[in-house]
């Protein structure tokens with residue numbers, strides 16, 4: 007029952023993330039006016055705005071103008087619903103933590119979509135991730151250190167580690183290749199990831215995220231869709247690695263030290 011609730015609230019959060027990903031880069035208000043068809047701009051009635059179900063019932067078309075509405079809206083709602091259920095199943099022993107963890111995963115998903123679309127990460131989302139990570143540290147089972155102030159310290163240290171290693175890699179990349187592989191948005195994002203998953207999480211995230219990003223970039227270069235000099239948005243790959251860390255932290259020193 008609670009699992010179904012987690013799935014449904016996750017779908018609603020996914021619906022809001024779609025709004026954020028569309029409106030935040032356009033500097034539009036997130037709450038007013040209500041949802042509109044991205045094609046004809048006419049308002050969407052509440053009964054046509056039910057997460058997942060409306061898109062399926064209307065077969066991905068606007069009721070007013072009949073033009074197709076991207077399946078991405080449905081996929082984001084389904085993905086967020088699934089992630090919310092998964093976080094609940096993983097952390098139901100820490101109910102006070104599961105809810106903020108779902109919101110953090112939602113923030114990472116919004117960051118991914120916006121970075122994918124525009125190539126930049128809004129500071130409001132990444133700085134908010136740092137602040138919320140510090141605030142929620144006392145409830146965070148990934149940062150359990152015996153007392154609440156040590157948990158907050160571990161979160162602050164994680165943010166610092168994330169900032170420094172990402173900044174270091176970005177500076178190194180720039181001096182080696184003479185171009186920016188990672189931007190300032192990625193540095194603040196990794197600080198946010200560190201605030202939620204500690205120094206180990208930040209390290210894991212940078213390692214796994216750059217590996218995923220490199221595989222994606224090389225594949226597109228080999229297919230002739232990208233040139234070596236073209237920028238690849240790193241945010242979605244860092245965010246995917248960070249979400250993985252919410253379920254399982256790899257040990258510091260991975261892949262040289264095996265998972266126990």
Ligand SMILES: [Zn+2]
Pocket residue numbers: 043044045046047048068069070071072073
């Ligand atoms: Zn329409």
